[in-house]
Amino acid sequence: MRNLQLSFNQTQKVRLEKALERLESLSSKSNPNSCVTVGDTIPVYEDGILKGHGTSDQKGELAATVCGVVERINKLIYVRALRARYKPETGDIVIGRVIEVVPKRWKLEINFTQDAILMLSSMNLPDGIQRRRTAVDELNMRSIFTENDLVCAEVRSSQGDGSLQLQARNQKYGKLERGQLLTVDPYLVKRRKQHFHHLEEYGIDLIIGCNGYIWIGDHAEARDKMVVDQGSNSEQPIAKCDKNSMDLDEQDGTYTPQEARENICRIANAIRVLSRLGFNITVEVILETVNLSNSLNLDIHDMLGSEFYVLVAESEAERRSLSKRKR
Amino acid sequence: MEFVSPEGLRLDGRRPTEMRQLRAEIGNVAKADGSAVFEMGNTKVIAAVYGPREVQNKSQQMSDQALVRCEYSMANFSTGDRMRKPKGDRRSTEISLVIRQTMEACILTHLMPRSQIDIFVQVLQADGGTRSACINAATLALQDAGIPMRDIVTSCSAGYLNSTPLLDLNYVEDSAGGPDVTVGILPTLDKVTLLQMDAKLPTNTFEDVMQLAIEGCIAREYQAVGMPPGFMIDSHGKGIRSYNYVPDRYKVAKMQGLLNGNVYSNPTLVS
Numbered sequence: 296m297r298n299l300q301l302s303f304n305q306t307q308k309v310r311l312e313k314a315l316e317r318l319e320s321l322s323s324k325s326n327p328n329s330c331v332t333v334g335d336t337i338p339v340y341e342d343g344i345l346k347g348h349g350t351s352d353q354k355g356e357l358a359a360t361v362c363g364v365v366e367r368i369n370k371l372i373y374v375r376a377l378r379a380r381y382k383p384e385t386g387d388i389v390i391g392r393v394i395e396v397v398p399k400r401w402k403l404e405i406n407f408t409q410d411a412i413l414m415l416s417s418m419n420l421p422d423g424i425q426r427r428r429t430a431v432d433e434l435n436m437r438s439i440f441t442e443n444d445l446v447c448a449e450v451r452s453s454q455g456d457g458s459l460q461l462q463a464r465n466q467k468y469g470k471l472e473r474g475q476l477l478t479v480d481p482y483l484v485k486r487r488k489q490h491f492h493h494l495e496e497y498g499i500d501l502i503i504g505c506n507g508y509i510w511i512g513d514h515a516e517a518r519d520k521m522v523v524d525q526g527s528n529s530e531q532p533i534a535k536c537d538k539n540s541m542d543l544d545e546q547d548g549t550y551t552p553q554e555a556r557e558n559i560c561r562i563a564n565a566i567r568v569l570s571r572l573g574f575n576i577t578v579e580v581i582l583e584t585v586n587l588s589n590s591l592n593l594d595i596h597d598m599l600g601s602e603f604y605v606l607v608a609e610s611e612a613e614r615r616s617l618s619k620r621k622r
Numbered sequence: 623m624e625f626v627s628p629e630g631l632r633l634d635g636r637r638p639t640e641m642r643q644l645r646a647e648i649g650n651v652a653k654a655d656g657s658a659v660f661e662m663g664n665t666k667v668i669a670a671v672y673g674p675r676e677v678q679n680k681s682q683q684m685s686d687q688a689l690v691r692c693e694y695s696m697a698n699f700s701t702g703d704r705m706r707k708p709k710g711d712r713r714s715t716e717i718s719l720v721i722r723q724t725m726e727a728c729i730l731t732h733l734m735p736r737s738q739i740d741i742f743v744q745v746l747q748a749d750g751g752t753r754s755a756c757i758n759a760a761t762l763a764l765q766d767a768g769i770p771m772r773d774i775v776t777s778c779s780a781g782y783l784n785s786t787p788l789l790d791l792n793y794v795e796d797s798a799g800g801p802d803v804t805v806g807i808l809p810t811l812d813k814v815t816l817l818q819m820d821a822k823l824p825t826n827t828f829e830d831v832m833q834l835a836i837e838g839c840i841a842r843e844y845q846a847v848g849m850p851p852g853f854m855i856d857s858h859g860k861g862i863r864s865y866n867y868v869p870d871r872y873k874v875a876k877m878q879g880l881l882n883g884n885v886y887s888n889p890t891l892v893s
Contacts (some may be wrong), residue, residue, distance in 0.1 A: 333765055334810040349770060351730070352813065360730055360770040379673065379768025380655065408674035408737040449751040456685060457735050476647075 296405040301601040314608040321615050331359040347373025353502045381481040383505040385504050387450040388490040390504035393440050406506045417462040464501050474512020479570035482505035492578050497558040513551045564598040623862035625783040641790045648766045656767025662757035664749035664814040671767040673739035687731040689738040692722035696745040727815045730770040750796040751779050778838030780831045787831045789838050805835040
């Protein structure tokens, strides 16, 4: 709800407030004690508790060190900060931007306290063959990713000193092209089984990175093909990477058609609306929002108008109350 | 010059132990990790926090803790006479250092090794007490950025003019040349992190003035916590008695204010 600077008229204001009130009443965690700010004491009901993130011991009492929500899991008590940078966990799928190419590794900006490291050795070569990385590979690193490229990868491990290692050992990871990157607050993205989505009806690839970076791009057929028959047509991808990619785009017909671009923008706007309203971002909700805009015959640019915000908030309230009733 | 009238009122109509009206707002800078605008009377300050992020200058990187940097500046239009000030003048360098040290004392820097936190504060309107306003704004911005801290820092200034201790000096009182005590405290830990005075004062008077400044800090902490305006008038130096009693309702309001970027001191928006 931050930075929601829109001009609502009176009815829209009332409707939005009503929808938000309804959402608030639906949320199970309406316990006022679960919200803390810096320095607040956290009530402890049992002894032998474990202090988690965002807590500290002050004069024998447990105090919060960040503003957020108190979470209690068995004996562990921690404070989940809502507005903070991304906290990586092993196995997370993230999207990052290459900011530096240094010997044997790329440095990626992933909205973490430090730059993440993607080693040349922890990524699959374009030809898909498992072998030692030679000095030639090292020299050709820029032919894989150069500065400012967007890369999708997986968190391999985070060391004790806070540095972060990534890996891209699968064909589904790699460079992202022909699409849009959106940044949302990381707390809006929940960890799920599936972060890669192929929206077939729109012909779009959607990658929801755990670090709050979301990629919406034209469906990349080539990448999938490589997964299926890596061995047989290994010749072709090599040729693809070696040549200059610009003129190859035109030859290949990888030009993004107008329709696909419109779909990308529509989905992107749906995510923008959801993130500004502070709703969790999942494929289901995104698709529902897109369908809502389609059913209303809204133009893409009208999706960022105040009326659509109100409608999305209302439909979300409706959806949550329905799912609650089912349970 | 007479700073306190025979009726016991100051130049701007306040009583000696009365604070100016506070207003705070967070989330004003979209691209920053955390940001806040803090106003007290006519003094208005904006703070933006970037980070924790990768250290820009590798030689300054510390492997066991975060690097805290602070930059203070005054907008050209902030003072009565519009002046083009050089960027790194002595005054702003000193205040940058003061703010940096105060914030560094409360940030848990060891939790974010090899990273850097940048705090930018800019004075938009200067009417005395910019130092304490900057510290308060920086605290709010750091909280907004989700940076772990020991406790919040609150700061307030007090002076001594016409043999009366005065809370929260404005520009006219500040430029009178009397003593000006700026205090920064950690309210829940009950510790002092900043104490500055530019003139001489007898010890017993100093204690009075400092006590007043500390009370101002505490009152300020609670106003930032989201008290309704009615309470605020009480708390001008005095309502501190009920300090330990903070109803849950306000806590929720405070929290929502923090999350939504609403105005703190305006309960109609918060609740």
